[in-house]
Amino acid sequence: MIYLDNSATTKPYSVVLETYTKVASRYFANPSSLHAFGQKVRELHEEARKQIAQLLGVHSDELIFTSGGTESNNLALKGIAHRYKNRGRHLITTQVEHPSVKEVMGELEKEGFTVTYLPVDEQGVIRVSDFEHALREDTILVSVMHVNNEVGSIQPIQEISNRLSKHQAFFSCG
Ligand SMILES: Cc1ncc(COP(=O)(O)O)c(C=O)c1O
Structure with a gap:
């Protein structure tokens, strides 16, 4: 095989x-x-x-050692959202995240956070311009996977990271 x-x-x-x-x-x-x-x-x-x-x-x-990806994503996303909610309650992610990110985002929405889910193009990649438009002053967290676990598409994480270097938002790459 x-x-x-x-x-x-x-x-x-x-x-x-x-x-x-x-x-x-x-x-x-x-x-x-x-x-x-x-x-x-x-x-x-x-x-x-x-x-x-x-x-x-x-x-x-x-460094924090965890048992795996799901625990790491929960720790990072909930940890940052709860710690910095007084700075803003807007989060950005994509429509193609692993459930360990997507489900945490859903839980945070129920707690009163607003989440923007970026769409992907026909190659499964987000557009940096969509990300730029979604970014707000009250955004505190951006979570974008590096490589999609189903189709292997690679997201422009360097561009996102560069754009966030002068912004308050944390960047999680799960
Ligand atoms: C992109 C991605 N994130 C998170 C996970 C969850 O990792 P774990 O099974 O270690 O909890 C996986 C597992 O396949 C994954 O592919």
């Missing part, structure tokens, strides 16, 4: 699998435990945290 569904999930590199197997089989203690084994696992976590922070160009204490 030729696997073509890489937008949904991609075959892991063998080096990733080897490292995962090694760490999960040797260092399985709880990193919050006080015993030496747990502390060793905590050390490995902290080492991984530093490496990831360096790769992303952020401070290591800015």
Whole structure:
């Protein structure tokens, strides 16, 4: 079989699998435990945290590890909306987000936030001009996926990020 569904999930590199197997089989203690084994696992976590922070160009204490995409999207979107609602209650997203974004947006609408859902063209890509028109002074959050998990369309996240560099809105790319 030729696997073509890489937008949904991609075959892991063998080096990733080897490292995962090694760490999960040797260092399985709880990193919050006080015993030496747990502390060793905590050390490995902290080492991984530093490496990831360096790769992303952020401070290591800015990273939050979660169980996956759904938890991350919930944490980021609800966290920002609730924390900054006094600055504005307008959010922007697209019509083609994963349910873990779309459903959170629906919940936020019920709480009184206004959400603009940007349409996509025939290639499945939003138009930057639509985004420009949707952006308001009271926009506090823009959430646009990078690559669509169904059709693989790539959104113009660099342009959106550039446009937001002088705007109060946070940018979530889930
Ligand atoms: C674009 C996108 N966001 C979020 C998720 C949810 O991730 P998880 O299954 O880790 O909760 C997926 C899962 O397929 C996804 O493709």
